[in-house]
Amino acid sequence: MSKNLLRLLAIVLAFGLIAAACGDDDTSSSGDDSSGDDSSDDGGDDSSDDGGDDATDDGGDDATDDGGDDDMSDIPEDWPESITFGFVPSQDQATLQDNIAPFISVLEEALGIGVDGVVTTDYTGLVTSMGTDQTDLGAFGPFGYTLGKDEFGNIEPLIQSVRFGSATYHGQWFTNDASICEEGTLAEATALENHDGEIVQVPALEAVALQVGVQFGDDGPEFGKINDNGDEIGVGWSCIGDLSAVAGGTVAFTTETSTSGYLFPALELTELGIDPATGVNPVFTGGHDAAVTAVYDGSANFGLSFDDARSTIDDVNADVGEKVIVFSITEEIPNDVVAVRTALPESLKTAIYDAIAAYLDTEEGEAVFDEIYSWTDIAPASDSDFDIVREAAAALGITEPPG
Secondary structure, three states: OOHHHHHHHHHHHHHHHHHHHHOOOOOOOOOOEOEOHHHOOOOOOOOOOOOOOOEOOOOOOOOOOOOOOOOHHHOOOOOEOEEEEEEOOOOOHHHHHHHHHHHHHHHHHHHOOEEEEEEOOOHHHHHHHHHOOOOOEEEEOHHHHHHHHHHHOOEEEEEEEEEOOEOEEOEEEEEOOHHHEOOOOOEEOEEEEEEOOEEEEEEHHHOOOOOOOEEEEOOEEEEOOEOOOOOEOOOOEEOOEOHHHHOOOEEEEOOOOOHHHHHHHHHHHHHOOOOOOOOOEEEEOOOHHHHHHHHHOOOOOEEEEEOOHHHHHOOOOOOHHHHOEEEEEOOOEEOOEEEEEOOOOHHHHHHHHHHHHHHHOOHHHHHHHHHHOOOOEEEEOOHHHHHHHHHHHHHOOOOOOOO
16 A cells, blocks of 8 residues: 555544544535535536646656655556546636645545646536546536536546435525515525425425535534624525516526536426526526525526525625525436546546545545535446436437537
């Protein structure tokens, strides 16, 4: 076993001892859908430049010089000297670049090769970069992944994200107009969930996704979350509303490659006889936080995001949960995925998966991935899990990437 791997295991053990000493439970803070899957829902236009396609045969370049029996010569000869990992933002691009830095460092240490973490601006550039062998790994929303897989064929799913025990999530519809709520359903500290094919209203503390105004305490989810300004963040409001009420209104979608921010909601409108292009005034905001902001400030009547993206702007808008009311949700969608170039060595794919799983088992890793995409766990991914997304795209007549 290499020194780098031993160091990673030592980090995991150290964090475990610290957690035990402090009495922490193993929960993380935040969640989209099971919540925001989409999390990385759209993709990246600024592709990275190298991707480490050409395998080297030395393997030992990163050997340490502090003595001992192990050195980096045990890196398989068919591994590249470096790989590039592309991320698609569900939040501010610069913020996400900062948030991934600790993870990239840990991944380099675990693998013993260079890892270049690149945050792109949209789906198109990232999938093209992977499709042309310039980028090795990419974090995609489910729609972005299926379009890339079906267009290029040289990528495959490696990691399925899990949030609070769920490998699926849903998109949420929200509004600033409470008049569309069915009588008696508007209530604070509530959320919407899919139960046996029906949309039901549940207490916010019982929702799968961590709702706005909710944080994890010693005993689980609790109210009383404070933002960076020292303001207590208000709890979220929800109701049961009539989705047909969006006809003729301005709808803040995220991007055309977002599963929860466009694809599934557009299919819902189509099934109601509302053309998502002409039956509403569609506005593509570029991100989930921007869609929430558009409804919060009144520039749109309705909006879409992962559940619960209202928390992405609660640092500056502590009352967002009250002003932006969730009134409907989409059906369940498979969570976001990390795709990998098929040509990478199988041993490297396994090592990447194992390194990420180990990092998520640490307090630091849990916190970092909470900030990045609200992951709390991972599972092996299967391409067939995303057939429901392909079916939705086919129903809308989308056979290639928008634009």
